[in-house]
Amino acid sequence: MSNDAQVTLIGNLTREPELRFTQGGKGVCSFGMAVNRRYQVNGEWQEKVSFFNVTVWDTAGENCAASLAKGMRVIVTGRLEQNDWEDKEGNKRSSVEVVADEVGPSLRWARAEVEKIVSERTNTNATRTAPANDPVYGDEEPF
Numbered sequence: 221m222s223n224d225a226q227v228t229l230i231g232n233l234t235r236e237p238e239l240r241f242t243q244g245g246k247g248v249c250s251f252g253m254a255v256n257r258r259y260q261v262n263g264e265w266q267e268k269v270s271f272f273n274v275t276v277w278d279t280a281g282e283n284c285a286a287s288l289a290k291g292m293r294v295i296v297t298g299r300l301e302q303n304d305w306e307d308k309e310g311n312k313r314s315s316v317e318v319v320a321d322e323v324g325p326s327l328r329w330a331r332a333e334v335e336k337i338v339s340e341r342t343n344t345n346a347t348r349t350a351p352a353n354d355p356v357y358g359d360e361e362p363f
Contacts, residue, residue, distance in 0.1 A: 249281030
């Protein structure tokens with residue numbers, strides 16, 4: 221188990237996902253998301269919005285770029301990562317981003333259709349089907 225700070229965020233994409241590739245050919249997708257929080261102060265509703273940059277690597281990133289669009293509501297699970305640098309004037313700068321392990325559509329106010337992509341890696345469990353006359357699934361495949 222990792223000691224990274226794990227976070228789960230639910231919010232809306234603030235920009236279209238951008239897919240780039242490293243020199244080694246690994247995909248990396250980045251997008252912004254807004255997370256709204258509503259709370260009451262003295263009986264009046266208040267709203268606060270927090271903005272996060274999200275990075276998704278490899279196949280998951282490629283899938284995000286192909287599946288997500290600005291405005292969509294998503295659920296992101298990952299870790300926080302701080303980046304430090306110096307700007308042109310020599311000032312020290314810092315930002316925190318979410319490096320996502322899992323990203324999915326929120327189904328609270330929308331429907332989604334899932335398409336499983338078979339990778340080049342051989343996964344023996346991926347080709348298994350339910351046995352005939354299975355008491356749970358019958359003759360249907362479970363997925």
